[in-house]
Amino acid sequence: MRALLSLLFGSLLHSTIALAQTAPTQQVQQVKVDATRDPVDKSYRKMMLGVERFERDHALAPQASLRFRLLPRQPGVDMRGVQLRIAGDTVSVPLPLAADNSFAPVRNQQALREDAVLIANRKATTMSWRAQVITPGLPPDTRRLGDLRLECRAGMDSGLISNDPQIIAWLSSMLYSTDKVCNQPDGNYLFFADRPLFGVTLVHGERRLALPFKMLYAGGEQTPASLPYCDCQVLLDRSYYAPLWDASWPDDSLLELHYMDEVAP
């Protein structure tokens, strides 16, 4: 539905509405980021709302910390050497990225006052963002359901899900609240594995069930026409939904990820 919304709007307006960004007038700290026209940018205030949500709902994943991660959204985007900073009227704060292009959010009161943006040296719509909540010490190739529940809430409150034009973001906010997306079966919050997925098994104690086909690959609903409007565009084979809404599977449930490149037994 969200992709359809974007597709519909995209057909009405071919040009993307870029968020206005005031050039810094006084630099507290200088950071060199390669100039990029129409760069990826996100609201810092919105991101901090996601941080507040994480802190409020931390009980879902008490051992985990919050990071945000940049993901490729368009074919051919080079994810090496991405540089990211918080940019306001007078403030500029670099955000160092880890090897997986994730970063820890930092609190900066001046950036909040100046309604700063997070700005990357990549063009808008070339990258997507996700909150990342990972409990340490999990078995390899597993995700914890409570972590995913918290990722959804922090990610939605952060407004990081897509690079939609403002009118789409406004319509989306009317149609998709965090509670609706993260607590209902038709919420459609996509998660991405690190490699192409062949299956996902939900495990808690003795209970084991594979996720159905329609919870993999963005539900199989993408067409060549709609795919460019999904932030799963180049990650379709890594995408899956998790049963965030299903209270019969507690937060400690694990999702075992099985990959396409595994050797058949």
Added chain:
Amino acid sequence: MKWLSLLLLVTLTACSGTRALQASKNVPYATLEQTVQLGASKEQVRTALGDSTAIRFDSGNEVWMYTYPTQSGAQGEFVILFGEDGMVKQVRSGEVYQAGK
């Protein structure tokens, strides 16, 4: 702005729901197990079982899914991964989580 929003919402209502997957074909499990062997080609599987739900990825990999009736009365899923060479690379099957999706 209001008329544009209204137009968008009306159109959305009319178009709600994106393209559904091709319906999966229901096949007895014994037939699936006998037909789908590692290394079998797409043509061999299609000829024996017919078309079913399928997704092709940019990588060249393709995933097909058939359903089968289980002993408990539920529906199982039989999922086949074809590699870039068009041959069966992996298979998995079993009862699945019943989602409200």
